[in-house]
């Protein structure tokens with residue numbers, strides 16, 4: 001168990017098997033399988049357009065699923081509506097940062113409470129003190145980093161057992177990336193992270209899956225991938241700085 005934790009322990013086993021999905025009749029994913037143990041952290045990596053966002057969107061029920069299963073703690077989610085998947089414990093922070101610009105920070109957070117008491121908002125402010133300082137500001141007045149914190153905090157207020165993060169660091173200054181990754185590293189829950197900043201993603205994750213053209217082309221421990229320049233070059237076209 002991690003110390004200084006936020007979230008749920010012992011739950012969040014995510015099993016994805018043979019997922020074939022896309023947009024309408026257009027197939028993007030073909031037979032994608034991976035398992036993340038409860039409390040595990042998976043980095044889902046690959047070049048642009050290989051299907052990373054589509055994978056997360058399929059898990060939360062926003063694409064057309066043609067085959068395959070998605071099970072969270074043994075509960076099959078594949079045929080449930082998105083709202084029921086969220087209720088079953090799947091949290092999602094989309095690439096678009098779901099922030100309501102016309103609502104204040106606090107009002108945005110309230111939309112994530114899902115019936116929990118208002119006092120739970122303190123969890124969000126404890127994780128991201130900056131949101132506490134900005135609680136009366138409008139969502140549209142926030143910096144990119146603050147919007148991302150708000151988007152993550154709102155997803156966490158729903159008490160997910162597995163959190164899906166789509167490129168949370170996109171467009172953020174390095175110091176804000178540091179802060180966000182530090183906060184995420186304190187979460188004690190299953191996480192699937194899609195991220196272009198490969199070095200940060202591999203430092204955060206225990207395991208990694210590389211996608212190429214909608215298929216899993218490599219799966220293994222994150223630390224091994226980090227030290228395998230040929231693997232990174234092959235699947236991402238990049239080499240990490242030593």
Ligand SMILES: Nc1ncnc2c1ncn2[C@@H]1O[C@H](COP(=O)(O)OP(=O)(O)OP(=O)(O)O)[C@@H](O)[C@H]1O
Pocket residue numbers: 023026028046047048049050051052053054055
């Ligand atoms: N709504 C859509 N309708 C049809 N095709 C789509 C739609 N959204 C994405 N695609 C296509 O699906 C493929 C996979 O896209 P996806 O966004 O999942 O990739 P990605 O790996 O997340 O890429 P990136 O790193 O650029 O975000 C791409 O070829 C993309 O053009």
